[in-house]
Amino acid sequence: MDKWVLIDGNSIIYRAFFAMPPLTNSAGLHTNAVYGFTTMLLKLLEEEKPTHMLVAFDAGKVTFRHEGYEAYKGGREKTPSELSEQFPVLKELLQAFSIPQYELPGYEADDIIGTLSRMADEQGVETVVVSGDKDMLQLASDHVTIALTRKGVSEVERYDPAEINEKYGLTPLQIIDLKGLMGDTSDNIPGIPGVGEKTALKLLHEYGSVEGVLANTAALKGKMKEKVETHQDSAVMSKRLATIFREVPLEKGAAELTYGGYDAHALADMFRKLEFKSLLERLELPEAGGAAAGGPAAAPTYEVATAASLGRSELTQLLASSESVYIETIGDNPHQARLVGLAVASGERVAVLTYDDLMDPALSAPVRGWLEDGQAPKRGYDLHKAELALGWLGISLRGIAFDALLAAYLLDPTESSQTLAALVQRHGLAPIQTDDAVYGKGARLQVPEGAVLANHLAAKADAVRRLLPLLSEALEQGNMTKLNDELELPLAVVLAGMEKQGIQVNPAVLEDLGAELEKGISQYMSDIYTHAGMEFNIGSPKQLGEVLFEKLGLPVIKKTKTGYSTDAEVLEKLEPYSEIVKMILHYRQLTKLQSTYVEGLLKEIRRDTGKVHTYYRQTIAATGRLSSQFPNLQNIPIRLEEGRRIRKAFVPSEPGWSILAADYSQIELRVLAHISGDEKMKEAFIEDADIHTKTAMDVFGVTADNVDANMRRQAKAVNFGIVYGISDFGLSNNLGITRKDAARFIEQYFAVFQGVRAYMDNIVAQARQDGYVTTLLERRRYLPEIKASNFNLRSFAERTAMNTPIQGTAADIIKLAMVKMDAEIRNRGLRSRMLLQVHDELVFEVPPEELELMKTLVPEVMESAIALDVPLRADVSYGDNWYEAK
């Protein structure tokens, strides 16, 4: 059976260019678009196994569409040179792939593809059209599916006529009418001004086509009628422009599209020239061939020795000269993880010890001694987790000197996979097996024994060893060596200490609260059933939606992808319509407390310690914040009194001690004042004024006495919005005012805080130029989508550019404070313990004789963690439990 794959070359290379971060080879040639294109091709070849292929390109500037409409594709920004220089490279690459390419003067790529897909239709050949352009949907048929690129380039979404109907309620041919009505700014196709996708769809569902709409203008009303009538001609012309021409006089027939696979050597040469190292490894070269400069990474060679096979003195020697260690645990929660074994690499030799070996004193004595020796440096992967797993077995891990996971996180905190196998691939090293492949997952998880396990652990220790110089060099290149060595690495050790310590939880408090909640929940449940006139599962958004919007007929405010939205925002708007709404909100509140905080927390209390031991993850949040799991102690309720009572269960672990909490006051706005240098905002903090009141005074132009609660509330919302990368839409939503008023409000704000405006403009420009933003301590976040043509993607990246330096610098600062506070406690020989971090707050347990000291020491350390142009302020409080420390 034949299978054709037709690729819209121009569309895909554009998509690839904007989707990929900037990339050049050492000759300075930009390669990102070609790279993206290549990954897409490889994936397509593998998935589709085409018998025929073609990449079509636009030829020249003028096409038949310009006849009669010269402005077609006018007003486009010139193709950036970084992209245009990649066109010839792409064509060369396609040759190396042996994929036919074609262009024809006077026609665009989509006309060529349209013509071929018509031929495919006539011959009944299964065909896939690959493009980033929605217009192509008009070509879909029983035989032809359209694969549109999504996010990035290598991911595509496939459409056949049924799926187009499902998504738009249109036939493929009606896609042309859709564009005729709504136009397309990128091609300068006007459509009917004021008619967007929503309106166009409505009209088409009603009248079927552009002609149908025009024949029925009489049935339209008001503004819409006016618009349609005045722009009739435009709609007709737009439809003509949007129609793909399917009768191009091609000089190529199907026979010339035959695809017989590529010559791996030719392709490898091309990849070497472009320096696509990871792709080079994916190529299966028939024989290794010239391992010339830049050739594929050779399989590493190392010797694997077991503890038993090595003599004690040999093992001791290997440890002394060790370059890397890999400590394997299985399980997500490191406090309960199973230690599988470890491997230590020195040069080409790797020693492996399984769990059983480690538990055998005769075999493991040298290794235990080495692990606990603070003078013996450990360079490994996720040593924070290893330290915890070992800790629960009574083995301490000291001398942590480098962590590949932490380094990888700093190099790109948004990377979705930071597994060792992924890192190895990312850095162009010979691949190692994934954990899933070796251990299986879920129900099929099974740790192998003997040589299979030993080889896997050895491969990982060797992989870490090979990664180390690459990661160190990359950190150096990114100015992050200091951040790594002096902040993140020491912090990992501090965190492990806090986690091992844990925080005491009084189960009786939770159980009492749980019993009380139970009563409330059953009461609300029966009231809700009565009101609804039926019993149903209130916890099911689907069933709840049916009851509220179908049975009770409440107005639908918002829809989700799958049905009616019933979130709190929606329910609050529905309150006036039925008493049931308030009950549901209460019910939700109580069940949340019950399941997540009462039952959830009780389950996490360890029998042996009576404590919960959270796990702070240092490599998750894109901004540099920590995250907390098992349980998450960074979202314990505080806003509402009912929930806040959960905090009464968090108590000191020793009688007579206190819980002491200190939190930074307005740290993010202080950071903003510093990095923007805004004089007005700096002044407010230097005077230690109430920032929201001060903002209200300046924005509304009134004196302090005349700032009422509402003005302050609005100012507060704007301050929050500023930190998050404000938009008038977001603010209007938040304050319940019109978008216009919100926009005016923001305008006034920026008129006062001109330095803030300048910062926001500059940081976005900088992100666009560099491709990334940084925090005060040089933490980095890449924002490739800042150049996206998709408005939503781009806007999101812009807000991220504004927010990340602020949120990330605040994260840097509290991390600094934690490392310093830990040192203070140790150096002063204090018994007080640091237990928790909640983004801008640190929580300690403190013996009575240290209370007075800690009340001043903690805020002092926090406030002096770093010197900014504005003072930092930390407020401290304490009590018999976390609730009282307010």
Add this chain to the structure above:
DNA sequence: TAAGCATTT
């Protein structure tokens, strides 16, 4: 496993 909802800073 994903979606929807709720919780925090």
Add this chain to the structure above:
DNA sequence: AGCTGAAATGCTTAC
């Protein structure tokens, strides 16, 4: 015309 405030985790339901 777009339809959007930043960063997280956990529970329940539905597929």
